[in-house]
Amino acid sequence: MTELYDLHCHSNASDGVLSPTELVQRAHQQGVTSLALTDHDTVAGLPEAQRCATLLGTKLIAGIELSTNWQNKCFHIVGLDIDPTYAPLAGATHKLQKTRLERAEKIALKLEKKRMPGAFEAVKNAAGEGMITRTHFAEFLISQNHVSTQQEAFDRYLAKGKAAYVSTSWAELEVAINWITGAGGIAVLAHPLRYKLTANWMKRLLTEFKAAGGQGMEVITSRMNADEIRMAADYASRFDLAGSVGSDFHNQANPYVELGRLAPLPKNIKPVWELFG
Protein backbone atom coordinates (compact mmCIF):
# COMPACT_ATOMS: atom_id res chain seq x y z
CA MET A 1 0.00 0.00 0.00
CA THR A 2 1.30 3.47 -0.82
CA GLU A 3 1.62 5.82 2.11
CA LEU A 4 -0.50 8.94 1.92
CA TYR A 5 -0.04 11.68 4.51
CA ASP A 6 -2.38 14.48 5.49
CA LEU A 7 -1.02 16.31 8.51
CA HIS A 8 -3.45 19.20 8.93
CA CYS A 9 -7.24 19.02 9.34
CA HIS A 10 -10.06 20.10 11.64
CA SER A 11 -12.94 18.33 13.35
CA ASN A 12 -15.93 19.80 15.13
CA ALA A 13 -13.79 20.01 18.27
CA SER A 14 -12.77 23.32 16.63
CA ASP A 15 -14.25 24.80 13.47
CA GLY A 16 -14.52 21.70 11.31
CA VAL A 17 -17.90 20.22 10.45
CA LEU A 18 -17.22 16.49 10.81
CA SER A 19 -16.90 14.70 14.12
CA PRO A 20 -13.48 13.15 14.76
CA THR A 21 -14.94 9.75 13.80
CA GLU A 22 -16.42 11.03 10.53
CA LEU A 23 -13.19 12.82 9.74
CA VAL A 24 -11.03 9.72 10.19
CA GLN A 25 -13.53 7.66 8.16
CA ARG A 26 -13.44 10.16 5.33
CA ALA A 27 -9.64 10.29 5.37
CA HIS A 28 -9.58 6.49 5.21
CA GLN A 29 -11.94 6.54 2.21
CA GLN A 30 -9.66 9.04 0.49
CA GLY A 31 -6.71 6.67 0.91
CA VAL A 32 -4.97 8.58 3.69
CA THR A 33 -2.76 6.20 5.69
CA SER A 34 -1.37 8.75 8.19
CA LEU A 35 -3.62 11.52 9.44
CA ALA A 36 -2.85 14.30 11.92
CA LEU A 37 -5.85 15.89 13.60
CA THR A 38 -4.85 19.52 14.26
CA ASP A 39 -7.79 21.36 15.77
CA HIS A 40 -7.41 25.04 16.70
CA ASP A 41 -6.08 25.33 20.25
CA THR A 42 -7.59 22.05 21.46
CA VAL A 43 -6.74 18.36 21.68
CA ALA A 44 -10.29 17.40 22.70
CA GLY A 45 -11.02 15.49 19.47
CA LEU A 46 -8.00 13.19 19.71
CA PRO A 47 -9.32 10.32 21.87
CA GLU A 48 -12.35 9.77 19.64
CA ALA A 49 -10.23 10.08 16.48
CA GLN A 50 -7.78 7.53 17.88
CA ARG A 51 -10.53 4.98 18.58
CA CYS A 52 -11.78 5.21 15.00
CA ALA A 53 -8.26 5.20 13.54
CA THR A 54 -7.41 2.03 15.46
CA LEU A 55 -10.50 0.29 14.04
CA LEU A 56 -9.65 1.31 10.47
CA GLY A 57 -5.90 0.74 10.67
CA THR A 58 -5.17 4.42 9.96
CA LYS A 59 -2.15 5.91 11.70
CA LEU A 60 -3.31 8.90 13.74
CA ILE A 61 -0.76 11.54 14.65
CA ALA A 62 -1.74 13.62 17.67
CA GLY A 63 -1.69 17.28 16.65
CA ILE A 64 -2.88 20.79 17.37
CA GLU A 65 -2.90 24.15 15.58
CA LEU A 66 -1.96 27.06 17.82
CA SER A 67 -2.67 30.71 17.08
CA THR A 68 0.36 32.81 17.95
CA ASN A 69 1.43 36.44 17.82
CA TRP A 70 4.60 37.60 16.20
CA GLN A 71 5.25 41.23 15.27
CA ASN A 72 1.58 42.06 15.86
CA LYS A 73 0.40 39.52 13.34
CA CYS A 74 -1.25 36.17 13.91
CA PHE A 75 0.60 33.07 12.72
CA HIS A 76 -0.56 29.47 12.96
CA ILE A 77 1.82 26.84 14.27
CA VAL A 78 0.92 23.19 13.89
CA GLY A 79 2.25 20.83 16.52
CA LEU A 80 2.69 17.24 15.31
CA ASP A 81 3.29 14.03 17.24
CA ILE A 82 2.63 15.73 20.57
CA ASP A 83 1.82 14.21 23.92
CA PRO A 84 -1.63 15.78 24.44
CA THR A 85 -1.47 15.19 28.19
CA TYR A 86 1.65 17.37 28.65
CA ALA A 87 0.53 19.65 31.49
CA PRO A 88 1.72 23.07 30.21
CA LEU A 89 0.03 22.43 26.85
CA ALA A 90 -3.17 21.28 28.54
CA GLY A 91 -3.09 24.37 30.75
CA ALA A 92 -2.54 26.57 27.71
CA THR A 93 -5.48 25.13 25.78
CA HIS A 94 -7.66 25.69 28.82
CA LYS A 95 -6.66 29.36 28.91
CA LEU A 96 -7.08 29.69 25.15
CA GLN A 97 -10.63 28.43 25.43
CA LYS A 98 -11.34 31.31 27.81
CA THR A 99 -9.60 33.78 25.51
CA ARG A 100 -11.72 32.59 22.59
CA LEU A 101 -14.92 32.85 24.62
CA GLU A 102 -14.11 36.42 25.63
CA ARG A 103 -13.21 37.32 22.07
CA ALA A 104 -16.50 35.83 20.87
CA GLU A 105 -18.45 37.99 23.32
CA LYS A 106 -16.68 41.11 22.06
CA ILE A 107 -17.21 40.23 18.39
CA ALA A 108 -20.89 39.55 19.08
CA LEU A 109 -21.24 42.92 20.81
CA LYS A 110 -19.74 44.70 17.83
CA LEU A 111 -22.10 42.88 15.47
CA GLU A 112 -25.02 43.77 17.69
CA LYS A 113 -24.10 47.45 17.43
CA LYS A 114 -24.26 47.00 13.66
CA ARG A 115 -27.79 45.64 14.06
CA MET A 116 -26.82 41.99 13.77
CA PRO A 117 -27.99 40.57 17.12
CA GLY A 118 -27.90 37.00 18.37
CA ALA A 119 -24.39 36.08 17.23
CA PHE A 120 -23.05 34.93 20.58
CA GLU A 121 -25.81 32.39 21.24
CA ALA A 122 -25.56 31.16 17.65
CA VAL A 123 -21.81 30.59 17.62
CA LYS A 124 -21.85 29.06 21.06
CA ASN A 125 -24.50 26.58 19.96
CA ALA A 126 -22.63 25.82 16.76
CA ALA A 127 -19.34 25.26 18.56
CA GLY A 128 -20.89 23.10 21.27
CA GLU A 129 -18.12 21.79 23.48
CA GLY A 130 -15.57 22.85 20.89
CA MET A 131 -13.51 25.99 20.41
CA ILE A 132 -15.30 29.06 19.05
CA THR A 133 -13.57 30.47 15.98
CA ARG A 134 -14.27 33.29 13.57
CA THR A 135 -15.42 30.67 11.07
CA HIS A 136 -18.43 30.18 13.33
CA PHE A 137 -19.18 33.91 13.07
CA ALA A 138 -18.81 33.77 9.30
CA GLU A 139 -21.33 30.92 9.18
CA PHE A 140 -23.69 32.93 11.40
CA LEU A 141 -23.47 35.94 9.09
CA ILE A 142 -24.21 33.70 6.10
CA SER A 143 -27.19 32.10 7.86
CA GLN A 144 -28.63 35.57 8.58
CA ASN A 145 -28.12 36.64 4.95
CA HIS A 146 -25.74 39.43 5.91
CA VAL A 147 -23.12 37.98 3.56
CA SER A 148 -23.10 35.15 1.07
CA THR A 149 -19.67 33.57 1.59
CA GLN A 150 -17.14 33.10 4.40
CA GLN A 151 -14.66 35.23 2.46
CA GLU A 152 -17.19 38.07 2.32
CA ALA A 153 -17.83 37.72 6.07
CA PHE A 154 -14.12 38.21 6.74
CA ASP A 155 -13.67 40.96 4.16
CA ARG A 156 -16.62 42.99 5.44
CA TYR A 157 -16.71 42.30 9.18
CA LEU A 158 -14.24 39.89 10.73
CA ALA A 159 -10.81 40.60 9.27
CA LYS A 160 -8.28 42.93 10.86
CA GLY A 161 -9.46 46.54 10.61
CA LYS A 162 -13.10 45.63 9.89
CA ALA A 163 -16.18 46.53 11.93
CA ALA A 164 -16.33 43.41 14.08
CA TYR A 165 -12.60 42.73 14.39
CA VAL A 166 -11.30 42.17 17.89
CA SER A 167 -7.57 42.04 18.42
CA THR A 168 -6.56 39.11 20.57
CA SER A 169 -3.35 38.47 22.42
CA TRP A 170 -2.41 34.94 21.52
CA ALA A 171 0.72 33.31 22.88
CA GLU A 172 3.98 34.63 21.57
CA LEU A 173 5.44 32.51 18.79
CA GLU A 174 8.29 31.29 20.98
CA VAL A 175 6.00 30.35 23.86
CA ALA A 176 3.73 28.30 21.62
CA ILE A 177 6.71 26.50 20.09
CA ASN A 178 7.88 25.66 23.61
CA TRP A 179 4.52 24.09 24.45
CA ILE A 180 4.81 21.90 21.37
CA THR A 181 8.43 20.86 21.78
CA GLY A 182 7.87 20.39 25.52
CA ALA A 183 5.09 17.97 24.61
CA GLY A 184 7.62 16.03 22.54
CA GLY A 185 6.18 17.34 19.28
CA ILE A 186 7.45 18.94 16.09
CA ALA A 187 6.54 22.62 15.55
CA VAL A 188 5.54 23.30 11.94
CA LEU A 189 4.73 26.71 10.42
CA ALA A 190 1.26 26.32 8.90
CA HIS A 191 0.36 27.52 5.38
CA PRO A 192 3.38 29.87 5.14
CA LEU A 193 2.29 31.64 1.96
CA ARG A 194 -1.10 32.63 3.33
CA TYR A 195 0.36 35.45 5.44
CA LYS A 196 1.41 37.31 2.30
CA LEU A 197 4.79 38.28 3.73
CA THR A 198 7.49 39.93 1.66
CA ALA A 199 10.64 37.87 1.15
CA ASN A 200 12.39 39.91 3.86
CA TRP A 201 9.69 39.36 6.43
CA MET A 202 9.50 35.69 5.56
CA LYS A 203 13.24 35.42 6.21
CA ARG A 204 12.88 37.15 9.58
CA LEU A 205 9.97 34.92 10.52
CA LEU A 206 11.72 31.70 9.54
CA THR A 207 14.93 32.75 11.26
CA GLU A 208 13.11 33.40 14.55
CA PHE A 209 10.89 30.36 14.13
CA LYS A 210 13.93 28.15 13.77
CA ALA A 211 15.82 29.81 16.61
CA ALA A 212 12.83 29.17 18.88
CA GLY A 213 12.88 25.44 18.08
CA GLY A 214 10.63 25.21 15.02
CA GLN A 215 11.58 22.24 12.86
CA GLY A 216 9.20 22.19 9.92
CA MET A 217 6.97 24.13 7.58
CA GLU A 218 4.07 23.17 5.37
CA VAL A 219 5.48 22.92 1.87
CA ILE A 220 2.34 21.36 0.42
CA THR A 221 -1.14 22.63 1.26
CA SER A 222 -4.37 22.59 -0.73
CA ARG A 223 -4.71 24.67 -3.88
CA MET A 224 -1.05 25.53 -4.41
CA ASN A 225 0.23 26.03 -7.93
CA ALA A 226 3.66 24.88 -9.12
CA ASP A 227 5.26 28.28 -8.51
CA GLU A 228 4.00 28.41 -4.95
CA ILE A 229 5.24 24.90 -4.23
CA ARG A 230 8.65 25.86 -5.62
CA MET A 231 8.72 28.97 -3.45
CA ALA A 232 7.72 27.10 -0.27
CA ALA A 233 10.21 24.30 -0.98
CA ASP A 234 12.91 26.87 -1.56
CA TYR A 235 12.29 28.44 1.87
CA ALA A 236 12.26 25.02 3.52
CA SER A 237 15.59 24.01 2.06
CA ARG A 238 17.23 27.39 2.65
CA PHE A 239 16.21 27.34 6.32
CA ASP A 240 16.81 23.61 6.69
CA LEU A 241 13.23 22.92 7.75
CA ALA A 242 11.47 19.60 7.24
CA GLY A 243 8.51 19.70 4.86
CA SER A 244 4.94 18.91 5.90
CA VAL A 245 1.86 18.22 3.80
CA GLY A 246 -1.63 19.13 4.99
CA SER A 247 -4.98 19.88 3.40
CA ASP A 248 -6.38 22.10 6.20
CA PHE A 249 -9.69 20.33 5.54
CA HIS A 250 -12.66 21.84 7.45
CA ASN A 251 -15.77 20.60 5.62
CA GLN A 252 -17.07 18.97 2.47
CA ALA A 253 -18.39 22.23 1.01
CA ASN A 254 -15.15 23.29 -0.64
CA PRO A 255 -14.43 21.06 -3.63
CA TYR A 256 -10.82 22.27 -3.83
CA VAL A 257 -9.89 21.13 -0.34
CA GLU A 258 -10.10 17.40 0.30
CA LEU A 259 -8.39 15.11 2.77
CA GLY A 260 -5.28 13.59 1.24
CA ARG A 261 -5.69 15.36 -2.10
CA LEU A 262 -2.28 16.95 -2.12
CA ALA A 263 0.70 17.29 -4.41
CA PRO A 264 3.69 15.11 -3.45
CA LEU A 265 6.41 16.63 -1.31
CA PRO A 266 9.32 17.71 -3.56
CA LYS A 267 12.07 15.07 -3.55
CA ASN A 268 14.78 17.34 -2.13
CA ILE A 269 12.73 18.17 1.00
CA LYS A 270 13.12 16.12 4.16
CA PRO A 271 9.67 14.79 5.14
CA VAL A 272 8.54 15.92 8.57
CA TRP A 273 7.31 12.40 9.42
CA GLU A 274 10.91 11.20 9.52
CA LEU A 275 11.18 13.25 12.72
CA PHE A 276 8.26 11.52 14.46
CA GLY A 277 9.24 9.49 17.50
Ligand SMILES: [Zn+2]
Ligand atom coordinates in the same frame (compact mmCIF):
# COMPACT_ATOMS: atom_id res chain seq x y z
ZN1 LIG B 1 -4.37 27.82 10.08
Ligand SMILES: [Zn+2]
Ligand atom coordinates in the same frame (compact mmCIF):
# COMPACT_ATOMS: atom_id res chain seq x y z
ZN1 LIG C 1 -6.02 24.72 10.05
